[in-house]
Amino acid sequence: MTDGMNIDEIKTRAREMFVNFSEILGKRVKDMDGVFVGDVWDISAKVGEVYPKSDELIISVGRFRRTYAALQWSKIARIEDSIFLNVKKREIKFSPEAKQYEFLFKRDVLDQQVVDTFNHKVRRVNDVHFLRVNNELVIAHVEIGTRGLLRRLGWEKPVDMAVSLVNKNSPYLKQDDVVSWKYIQPVSLSSAGMTMKLSLTEKQLLSIPPADLGDMIFDLDVNHRMVLFRSLDLKTKSKVFEHLTPEEQKTLLRDLDKKEAALIISHMPPDEATDFLERLPRASVANLLTLVESARAKKLSTLLGYSSDSAGGLMTTEFVSVPETATAGDAIEFIKSKTREFESVFYIYIVDDKNRLKGITAIRLLLFAAPGDNILKTAFPSTVYVHLRDSAREVAYLMDRYKVSAIPVVDERKVLQGIITSDDILSQVIAIAWRRRPKNIKGV
Amino acid sequence: MQSGLGIQRRSVFWRNLFIFLSVMGPGLITANVDNDAGGITTYSVAGAHFGYSLLWIFIPLAIVLVIIQEMCSRMGVVTGKGLADLIRERFGVRITFYAMIIFIFSNLTNTIAEFSGIAASCEIFGISRYVSLPISAVLVWWVVVKGTYKSVEKVFLAACLLYLAYVATGFLVKPQWTDVGLAMITPQFSFEPVYLLIMMGLIGTTIAPWMQFYQQSSVVEKGIKLKNYKFARLDVIIGGIIVNIIAIFIIISCAATLFKSGIRIETAKDAALALKPLAGRYCSALFAFGLLNASLFAAMILPLATAYSVCEGLGWEAGVDKRMKEAPQFYFLFTALIVVGAGVIMFPNLNLIMVMLLSQAANAVFLPFVLVFMLILINDKRLMGDYCNSRFYNIVVWATVVLLIALTTAFAVTAFIARN
Numbered sequence: 021m022t023d024g025m026n027i028d029e030i031k032t033r034a035r036e037m038f039v040n041f042s043e044i045l046g047k048r049v050k051d052m053d054g055v056f057v058g059d060v061w062d063i064s065a066k067v068g069e070v071y072p073k074s075d076e077l078i079i080s081v082g083r084f085r086r087t088y089a090a091l092q093w094s095k096i097a098r099i100e101d102s103i104f105l106n107v108k109k110r111e112i113k114f115s116p117e118a119k120q121y122e123f124l125f126k127r128d129v130l131d132q133q134v135v136d137t138f139n140h141k142v143r144r145v146n147d148v149h150f151l152r153v154n155n156e157l158v159i160a161h162v163e164i165g166t167r168g169l170l171r172r173l174g175w176e177k178p179v180d181m182a183v184s185l186v187n188k189n190s191p192y193l194k195q196d197d198v199v200s201w202k203y204i205q206p207v208s209l210s211s212a213g214m215t216m217k218l219s220l221t222e223k224q225l226l227s228i229p230p231a232d233l234g235d236m237i238f239d240l241d242v243n244h245r246m247v248l249f250r251s252l253d254l255k256t257k258s259k260v261f262e263h264l265t266p267e268e269q270k271t272l273l274r275d276l277d278k279k280e281a282a283l284i285i286s287h288m289p290p291d292e293a294t295d296f297l298e299r300l301p302r303a304s305v306a307n308l309l310t311l312v313e314s315a316r317a318k319k320l321s322t323l324l325g326y327s328s329d330s331a332g333g334l335m336t337t338e339f340v341s342v343p344e345t346a347t348a349g350d351a352i353e354f355i356k357s358k359t360r361e362f363e364s365v366f367y368i369y370i371v372d373d374k375n376r377l378k379g380i381t382a383i384r385l386l387l388f389a390a391p392g393d394n395i396l397k398t399a400f401p402s403t404v405y406v407h408l409r410d411s412a413r414e415v416a417y418l419m420d421r422y423k424v425s426a427i428p429v430v431d432e433r434k435v436l437q438g439i440i441t442s443d444d445i446l447s448q449v450i451a452i453a454w455r456r457r458p459k460n461i462k463g464v
Numbered sequence: 465m466q467s468g469l470g471i472q473r474r475s476v477f478w479r480n481l482f483i484f485l486s487v488m489g490p491g492l493i494t495a496n497v498d499n500d501a502g503g504i505t506t507y508s509v510a511g512a513h514f515g516y517s518l519l520w521i522f523i524p525l526a527i528v529l530v531i532i533q534e535m536c537s538r539m540g541v542v543t544g545k546g547l548a549d550l551i552r553e554r555f556g557v558r559i560t561f562y563a564m565i566i567f568i569f570s571n572l573t574n575t576i577a578e579f580s581g582i583a584a585s586c587e588i589f590g591i592s593r594y595v596s597l598p599i600s601a602v603l604v605w606w607v608v609v610k611g612t613y614k615s616v617e618k619v620f621l622a623a624c625l626l627y628l629a630y631v632a633t634g635f636l637v638k639p640q641w642t643d644v645g646l647a648m649i650t651p652q653f654s655f656e657p658v659y660l661l662i663m664m665g666l667i668g669t670t671i672a673p674w675m676q677f678y679q680q681s682s683v684v685e686k687g688i689k690l691k692n693y694k695f696a697r698l699d700v701i702i703g704g705i706i707v708n709i710i711a712i713f714i715i716i717s718c719a720a721t722l723f724k725s726g727i728r729i730e731t732a733k734d735a736a737l738a739l740k741p742l743a744g745r746y747c748s749a750l751f752a753f754g755l756l757n758a759s760l761f762a763a764m765i766l767p768l769a770t771a772y773s774v775c776e777g778l779g780w781e782a783g784v785d786k787r788m789k790e791a792p793q794f795y796f797l798f799t800a801l802i803v804v805g806a807g808v809i810m811f812p813n814l815n816l817i818m819v820m821l822l823s824q825a826a827n828a829v830f831l832p833f834v835l836v837f838m839l840i841l842i843n844d845k846r847l848m849g850d851y852c853n854s855r856f857y858n859i860v861v862w863a864t865v866v867l868l869i870a871l872t873t874a875f876a877v878t879a880f881i882a883r884n
């Protein structure tokens with residue numbers, strides 16, 4: 021105890037540094053002589069800062085014919101049980117309409133939905149914590165837990181007491197469910213129109229895994245959903261789209277224009293794109309494919325020809341094949357130049373001049389081979405493959421038996437058509453096991 | 465270029481029809497769920513006890529129903545949010561919380577009514593309520609949680625065609641159509657407590673509070689665009705008219721059979737007799753089947769819609785695609801509503817008809833609260849922009865609020881006087 025403060029005192033001091041917005045909202049505003057001026061209505065802030073700071077205090081009087089006044093923060097003397105101003109009441113002008121603000125804490129944050137980029141969820145804000153810096157308030161956290169809810173209902177103390185009677189060490193008492201403001205993206209629409217205020221950089225949104233981002237987008241209401249989705253770049257859009265459930269994809273597609281949809285489809289891995297297209301009516305598929313770049317469209321329509329649970333329907337056309345005449349060095353160079361955008365590259369398929377499968381090799385094997393070696397020398401001793409019409413079950417059986425993470429698919433003449441990767445077959449197997457689309461199961 | 469124009473007009477017609485079919489649904493489904501156990505019972509009792517004398521109420525009721533449902537669709541389309549969301553964002557957590565408590569309570573009484581409908585219809589088939597209730601409760605829970613509800617919805621909707629039996633009966637009994645017509649346009653009123661109670665029941669069952677939440681959520685979920693809004697309005701109008709036509713025919717059938725021969729409805733079996741002119745000795749089975757379908761349908765929708773709305777408003781995770789650990793409040797509420805709803809009916813010797821009737825009268829008590837919220841929200845320029853209510857709408861809905869409160873007070877006062 022060198023500075024003479026005990027732990028409790030430190031705790032109290034720390035608590036004094038923070039103030040809940042809900043407490044401020046209940047306060048009365050008095051002028052320098054202690055005369056009642058009005059009630060706190062809202063607090064405005066300047067946008068653009070990472071942690072917005074209180075800018076103006078908006079007060080209101082009257083219940084049915086409410087009038088409003090805005091006060092610069094410098095006019096606030098101190099915040100205690102009431103808020104005291106350093107001006108006189110008659111200096112304050114009230115008007116029947118509140119000024120237009122870009123950002124208001126109550127209107128845009130409290131009780132509103134926000135995007136929590138830390139927990140990857142859409143949340144409703146139960147309270148806002150301000151940090152007191154001199155006389156000013158700086159937003160620090162938003163509270164999303166039950167305790168904030170109870171506090172605003174005025175039940176925090178009785179519930180705390182009840183809980184501590186049952187279990188003194190209950191996690192409920194120890195922690196507040198708060199999220200730092202830097203992870204929060206408010207989504208409220210400004211009165212001017214449907215523009216979303218992006219106070220965060222999109223980088224934070226992009227750090228969220230696409231599957232979670234998709235869930236979050238669908239936790240928002242329709243208007244915000246599209247705004248958020250549109251704010252993403254094309255690559256993220258297609259990644260998010262790929263991870264949605266078929267119903268969600270359909271819902272989103274309805275709101276996208278055709279060109280946008282076509283762009284997204286061409287950026288999806290071919291097998292995922294076919295999965296999606298398969299569920300659409302024929303007419304709209306044809307419609308969409310005309311807008312997709314022609315080589316890609318051709319590939320997709322070929323894939324669409326196979327039934328979805330056969331090897332042909334499961335496969336992707338994203339794979340690396342090299343001619344049997346190539347050397348290991350050629351192959352490595354080829355991989356470096358071609359596969360930047362591929363989902364994964366495990367194996368390299370060796371084909372003859374008619375594109376018939378001759379052998380399979382792996383990157384690891386190539387790396388250990390001498391650059392001048394013929395590629396066939398690095399190939400696995402046995403070549404495991406499946407036919408276009410083989411069922412998902414057979415594919416899964418073979419992949420498990422030979423412990424490969426991808427298997428090539430060939431036609432009757434042994435011409436290489438595509439590959440099936442383990443994650444594609446895994447979703448099939450899970451679907452069979454759960455009798456449900458795997459993407460509906462969260463947290464697996 | 466006469467023919468060219470004709471073709472153009474024709475293709476516009478087809479296009480409009482196509483858009484209407486794609487937008488259609490929320491209004492019609494809500495309307496059909498509206499004819500639930502409480503609805504059928506209340507209409508039957510009204511016809512059996514008071515003949516045609518309550519028919520006049522349906523013209524103003526249809527107008528108010530369409531107006532209120534239209535407000536919900538409009539709010540859904542313009543804001544893209546559910547009613548509970550809007551209440552939370554506009555009124556804050558405290559008001560939302562107490563509003564949700566009232567909402568849960570009101571929906572619980574309706575859920576109880578659905579389960580008594582299930583019990584009553586199964587008893588006509590000779591199945592004890594101690595067997596039918598646990599089975600149906602588990603069935604309802606399972607169908608919804610396993611996410612198969614959407615696929616059974618169509619079966620329920622198709623079975624709603626059973627209501628046509630009442631329309632057929634209405635014609636078969638050959639009522640004096642002049643009497644019916646006259647009763648439709650001649651307001652009658654009585655300060656008899658039972659009359660007031662049944663009147664409250666009629667209003668409460670036709671414009672149930674939960675319907676507003678459900679309607680708005682369905683519109684939002686359907687993702688109807690502002691430019692197609694006029695079609696959504698048509699959907700609401702058609703739905704509202706269908707509900708009222710069926711209600712009117714239930715009353716005509718009951719008035720022409722039960723009321724005429726002095727039979728009062730004590731059990732569901734009595735109510736079934738109204739279908740005798742059409743179905744003869746199969747009337748009981750026909751009635752029981754219709755009632756069972758209506759009750760099961762609504763028993764699936766009500767607890768789910770309640771849990772959704774409450775979690776929406778209070779910011780808890782919701783949805784049957786979430787796991788129980790992710791959305792504990794949602795699953796708790798949903799399960800509790802079913803368990804309590806079915807459990808209350810297990811109470812021995814409970815008069816099922818009375819339960820269904822009272823629950824609908826309770827709706828009329830709760831309805832003004834919902835309407836006031838809706839009125840404030842829909843007249844908020846910031847929220848609705850150019851789509852605020854017209855003055856006519858505001859006057860009609862405020863008048864409804866005042867009349868409902870007056871009716872409730874009148875009932876309370878007369879019932880109190882009658883007791884002493």
